[in-house]
Structure formats: C-alpha cells, structure tokens
Amino acid sequence: MVEVDVLVVGSGFAGLVAAIEAATDGASVLVIEKMRAAGGNSIISDGGFAALGEQDSPDLFYDDLVRAGQGLNQPELARILAENALDALAWSRGFLGVEYLERLEIFGGHSVARCYTARGRSGASIMRPLLKKLEELEVPIRYKSRLETIRTDTRGRVTGVLVRYGYDHADPAAGSGLDIKVRRGVVLATGGFGADVAFRTLHDPRLTAEVDTTNKPFATAEALIEAMRLGAAPVQLSHIQLGPWASPDEKGYGEAPGFADYIVFPRGIIVDPSTGRRVCNELADRKILADALLDVGHPCIGIADAQAVTQAGWNLDKGLRKGILKKFETLQALAEGYGIDSVELTKTVERFNSSVANGSDQEFEKPFLDDARPLQIPPYYGVRLWPKVHYTMGGLAINADAAVLDTQGNPMAGLFAAGELVGGVHGACRLGSCSITECFVFGRIAGKNAARSEIRV
C-alpha cells in the first residue's frame, strides 16, 4: 500500500508542474505515468509558450483567445490564462531554468508575436528542467502505472486510486492492481484524446482512423471517462482541433509543421493546386485554415521563397532530405512539381506581391508582418498540406481553482485537473502555443490547491 498527500496522474508538462508546486508547498507527492518514460505529448512539442509580447496586454491576449474560440471559452478560465501567462513564463525561466530563443513568433489568430520558443524548438528543452527540479524535490515518478479507478468515500470525497501497475500499452491487460491512498488531492493531467479513435469519432464522426494524428498513441480518453463515471462534467468534447500545417506525405507530426507554421503562414502563401489560387488568409487561426483546406477537398501547397526562410531563421535540411519539403529554382518549376497551372500561379504570386508592397491584402485581409517581403527570391520551397488531428479542446470542466466540477457545477472534493485533459479554456479553437501556457498556468494552480486541500481523516 502506498499513501501520499498528493497524487499526480500523467507526466507531461501539466502533471510535472503540478507535482513541483505541490511538493514546494510541503506535500508528499507521487507522479504516476502509464508509459515507460516521462513526457507525454509535451516532450514531442515544439516548446512554443505563449505569453505577452511587445505592445501586448492581458486584455489583447484574452480577446484573441475568445475570438478564436468563437466565444465558447469559459471567460474566467481564458482570463486566468491571459493574466498569468507572463508570470508562468518567468517561473519557467527563473525557478526551473528553461531557456528560450530571443525572437518571438506570431501564429495564426494572435494579434501580435507572443510565442516564446524553447531552445532547440523542442519540448524536451522544457521537460529536462522539469525532471531535474522533480529530482531535487525528491518526487518520484512511478512508470507503467495506469490509472484505472478513482476511489471516493461515502460522501464522494476522493480517497485514492486503483492503478494497473506493470501496464504495457501493447498489452493493456498486463500488470496487476495497486491501491494508492491519497490524503489531500488527486491531480489528473492525462492529456488529450487525439489518438483515441473510438472516443474521438463519438464526438466528431469525421475523424475516423483514416485521419492521421500528430499525437502519440497513448493520447487516449480512459482517465477522462473514469472521471465522468464518478460524476465529473465533460465539456465541449466535439471541438477537436485539426493541425492545418501537417503533410499527408509523412506520418504524425514530422517536418512539415515547422516549415508551414513558422515560415509559410506568416510569410508565404497557400495555393490550391487545381486553381493556382490562394485559399485563405494564411495567418488565420487553425480552425479557419483547416476548414479552408477541407472545403478545397484535397491537399494544398504551402509556398515560401529563400528570403522568407532566411528571415525565419530555420534550417530546412531534414525536411528536404526526407522529401517532405521540396526546393525549386524557379516558380515555374515549383508549379510543374506540384501540377499547378504555371500561368495562374505566377498571377497569384504577382497579386500577393503587390498586396505586400501596398501593405494590405485585398483578397484575404492577411495581416502582413512589419518585415513582410514579396515572394521573389529563389529558390522557392513547397510542401503539401492536409489537416491531422492535433488537439482536443474539450475535456473536464474545472473552476478557477482547477477543481474538477460535477454536472451541477460543484467542485468535487479532492479532485483537480490541468492541461489538455481540461475543457473550456480555448472554446472552439486553441491558438498556437497556448497549450503549454495552459499546462503551466493551471498545473501550478492545481498543484498548489491539491497540496492545500483539506486533509482526509
């Protein structure tokens, strides 16, 4: 029998941040993780952390969140995210030692550049300092331990969990039961369900196994379902985000998103190969972009020139080597390479270039960056784009204390949640780089409140 003050389920950013805060608050803490290693989807992320940029404010950030979310965001939760983002970023730097690149990025739907990218553009650069801090605080992680049942007393207060210890993702029946008693609180931080085809098609029947995902296979819904069994309220589960920067020419996340999101969308164009014309404002939010691609009905081509690549400062070698990104000496060669009518593409690029020169996009109202340049310096680069399941906006309802709410909106004693498992922060569409912010902001709140939760007698 194991007994702790605070049990954290899941070892992604949200879980580890919660564990660190709970331990710092003096609680005895244990993290359980069903896989053999820590990290979840967090460790494979790009490490992009939205906080406030220059000429930015919590109000502007909040307005962007709610506009993208189509007003479905829980206002209180979105407000907490916007108001605490900068403090969470500072904590990640100062307390954990995470290092970020100097430059700020702008992603579709944000009014200003406010994405801080962890060194190496990798979630691993955030994960390593988190794990180091956990070790310093002597918080153990118990791997191959899958949450199966949340236990409560007769009044409904959480008292512990039953775990399948020795869990093997390839053989879900492996392992045996282990009871963990919890004196103060359980923090659920089990991530999203993007890879759970059965559960996601219940909520969006279009997202069958045919549709690829950027998520790792462990991104499944069993912990969410267990919390629902206990009476937790699920919210907005059908809002599932498709990543518009993904390519059908590779499995999973791969090389296309970095090129498309950091270079093509802010500085280049997306073209329908059957018409040679642009399809939308490339700096729109992910929902607008993915819907535009789905409306076209076949993969479109993201195009940038050599200057855009230099301005963005990314190295494309890996994507080019794998053949996901392609390089052409002329626009005509690019048109030929992707089966686009060369005359139409030339006209499209000329139109785009004169819009850039005028500082105003007549066609799609794309907000040009201050240093936007016409597409005219060879070589030209292209990528085929088609959406993949990326993020689940829906999940468990929580309040401002990160306490899980029941279907009447009442906090469930001893049960907290943070990260992608939670619903309501982003409404209909999460803006790029706001999930890591959410993991940090709400992970901190959940960890502190679980540690301060009334001790179970």
Ligand SMILES: Cc1cc2nc3c(=O)[nH]c(=O)nc-3n(C[C@H](O)[C@H](O)[C@H](O)COP(=O)(O)OP(=O)(O)OC[C@H]3O[C@@H](n4cnc5c(N)ncnc54)[C@H](O)[C@@H]3O)c2cc1C
């Ligand atoms: C490729 C990729 C790139 C991304 N890039 C960015 C980015 O740059 N910026 C940004 O803001 N967002 C990004 N995102 C989204 C973001 O990374 C995730 O939404 C976020 O990291 C989720 O963190 P989490 O802690 O909630 O869950 P996760 O990191 O997924 O961790 C959840 C953990 O819980 C474990 N678990 C699940 N169920 C159980 C159970 N029953 N028992 C025990 N353990 C369980 C899982 O195995 C997993 O390790 C990206 C996502 C992907 C897939």
